[in-house]
Amino acid sequence: DAGVIQSPRHEVTEMGQEVTLRCKPISGHDYLFWYRQTMMRGLELLIYFNNNVPIDDSGMPEDRFSAKMPNASFSTLKIQPSEPRDSAVYFCASSPTVPARGYTFGSGTRLTVV
């Protein structure tokens, strides 16, 4: 089991550019979550999917953020256009069921927008 795989590990981009973060959940997990971590705001849930369907996107900060899950093994989080305040570590996590035993997190993507 390779765990939750995120790419890239680090991303540096210029303000105004489009950024796409990628996630491969653990095979067989029905739930996928995107979190953002910053020093100021801690861990924030952005959106989560169940069986590839977005269930709750109330944490998505603005229309500049969008997330998709075209199939059970892949999800993307896109920021367009990116801004310096989007700089953070973005985590993807997956869970086999309603998270009775907690999520499995990926290693995160550190995004820096300059």
Add this chain to the structure above:
Amino acid sequence: GEDVEQSLFLSVREGDSSVINCTYTDSSSTYLYWYKQEPGAGLQLLTYIFSNMDMKQDQRLTVLLNKKDKHLSLRIADTQTGDSAIYFCAESGGHSSASKIIFGSGTRLSIRP
């Protein structure tokens, strides 16, 4: 809305016990968790406790739950340098959604010789 609070820092001497405390507001929380985050890594689930339990022990880790006071603690016995990390308290199964885990801000545990 739901809230999970914990102190930001804790410093302990190597070999002593560490106790990290957490309070939460949602009395309908079903599961409570402790996660560990090492530098540059994602969050790793350490342990979890169901809300009808008041204690769970797993090797050096002891979790205590006081549901009446909505207080959760994590005790690490014989703290080692490898225990240096940020520890997150979290809850799920509350009013907002059974699927969402709400995290505290994390407690940074540092170990002094």
